[in-house]
Amino acid sequence: MLRISRLTDYxxxxxxxxxxxxxxxxSAADVATATGLGLPTxxxxxxxxxxxxxxxxxxxxxxxxxxxxxxADISARDxxxxxxxxxxxxxxxxxxxxxxxxxxxxxxxxWQRINVSIRRALADISLLDLQSDDCQAxxxxxxxxxxxxxxxxx
Amino acid sequence: MLRISRLTDYxxxxxxxxxxxxxxxxSAADVATATGLGLPTxxxxxxxxxxxxxxxxxxxxxxxxxxxxxxADISARDxxxxxxxxxxxxxxxxxxxxxxxxxxxxxxxxWQRINVSIRRALADISLLDLQSDDCQAxxxxxxxxxxxxxxxxx
DNA sequence: TTAAAGGGGACTATTTTAGTCCTATTTGCC
DNA sequence: GGCAAATAGGACTAAAATAGTCCCCTTTAA
Numbered sequence: 001m002l003r004i005s006r007l008t009d010y011x012x013x014x015x016x017x018x019x020x021x022x023x024x025x026x027s028a029a030d031v032a033t034a035t036g037l038g039l040p041t042x043x044x045x046x047x048x049x050x051x052x053x054x055x056x057x058x059x060x061x062x063x064x065x066x067x068x069x070x071x072a073d074i075s076a077r078d079x080x081x082x083x084x085x086x087x088x089x090x091x092x093x094x095x096x097x098x099x100x101x102x103x104x105x106x107x108x109x110x111w112q113r114i115n116v117s118i119r120r121a122l123a124d125i126s127l128l129d130l131q132s133d134d135c136q137a138x139x140x141x142x143x144x145x146x147x148x149x150x151x152x153x154x
Numbered sequence: 155m156l157r158i159s160r161l162t163d164y165x166x167x168x169x170x171x172x173x174x175x176x177x178x179x180x181s182a183a184d185v186a187t188a189t190g191l192g193l194p195t196x197x198x199x200x201x202x203x204x205x206x207x208x209x210x211x212x213x214x215x216x217x218x219x220x221x222x223x224x225x226a227d228i229s230a231r232d233x234x235x236x237x238x239x240x241x242x243x244x245x246x247x248x249x250x251x252x253x254x255x256x257x258x259x260x261x262x263x264x265w266q267r268i269n270v271s272i273r274r275a276l277a278d279i280s281l282l283d284l285q286s287d288d289c290q291a292x293x294x295x296x297x298x299x300x301x302x303x304x305x306x307x308x
Numbered sequence: 309t310t311a312a313a314g315g316g317g318a319c320t321a322t323t324t325t326a327g328t329c330c331t332a333t334t335t336g337c338c
Numbered sequence: 339g340g341c342a343a344a345t346a347g348g349a350c351t352a353a354a355a356t357a358g359t360c361c362c363c364t365t366t367a368a
Contacts, residue, residue: 114230213366
């Protein structure tokens with residue numbers, strides 16, 4: 001349920017790496033090597049993160065990327081918004097034309113409220129929390145059943 | 155970000171309708187007509203919700219569906235788990251074989267913790283909250299920009 | 309016995325996501 | 339001034355997840 005995209009997951013890996021590099025500048029190639037992700041993918045991620053203002057770039061030889069602000073000031077929500085867009089939890093909402101389910105629909109604003117509370121939870125987690133983790137995540141369970149998943153690498 | 159699938163959204167519409175019908179039994183066709191959704195889709199949803207134990211079915215003529223328990227006892231999390239599966243927020247976790255990013259990875263358990271807090275928030279919302287809503291959701295904003303989305307109908 | 313319902317699942321189409329690649333621009337350095 | 343190392347932008351393709359349809363089976367009230 002409610003999963004983040006793989007790219008967002010990778011994004012946190014990339015950001016965590018930059019966080020550990022402090023103020024030093026790292027090229028996309030460096031980051032790719034260090035994280036084990038593909039260069040085109042890392043490059044694309046860093047460009048997007050740059051547009052969102054989470055990393056700052058320097059062009060030309062010896063150029064590269066570094067965090068735009070302190071790790072503590074970059075939240076999980078920032079990362080998700082940057083890589084997935086600030087889209088709502090559900091498609092239903094009224095823009096310039098009303099919801100097509102019109103009179104039938106009996107759900108709506110609550111999803112928005114849920115959305116807000118989720119966003120709040122995500123805003124409380126900073127890169128600092130994310131980077132302190134280990135790859136060997138503990139077995140995750142639901143209803144007593146172990147959930148067996150892995151991080152795919154391109 | 156973090157959106158629920160359209161089917162899950164529809165699922166809440168269907169459940170909200172059944173909630174308003176109280177103990178009365180409604181056929182899939184009734185529900186489809188009342189909600190404006192397609193019959194095959196509604197039928198599929200109800201089957202899935204039945205397996206998950208959220209609705210109870212009666213076969214044969216005059217058969218149909220009704221909620222398996224009180225609306226207050228059906229949470230948003232129940233609905234999401236039923237229709238999307240209890241999948242974690244990220245793919246990374248160690249099952250029988252370890253995460254392929256191995257030594258590079260510096261993110262992991264925090265996503266799981268975030269996941270838990272999101273699940274908690276979702277568990278606090280019941281069908282009662284969902285059904286009291288109106289279709290005309292208020293304009294939703296992010297960073298001052300209005301988000302313009304709509305509910306698609308098949 | 310018939311017909312109205314749901315049960316199960318295969319199948320197809322659509323949409324989203326991921327990943328690659330090409331060309332342009334910037335800029336340090338010789 | 340020119341070369342080469344880097345990012346910027348975006349088009350394009352491939353792969354995967356999601357949505358939607360359909361068919362045949364079982365159950366059961368009338």
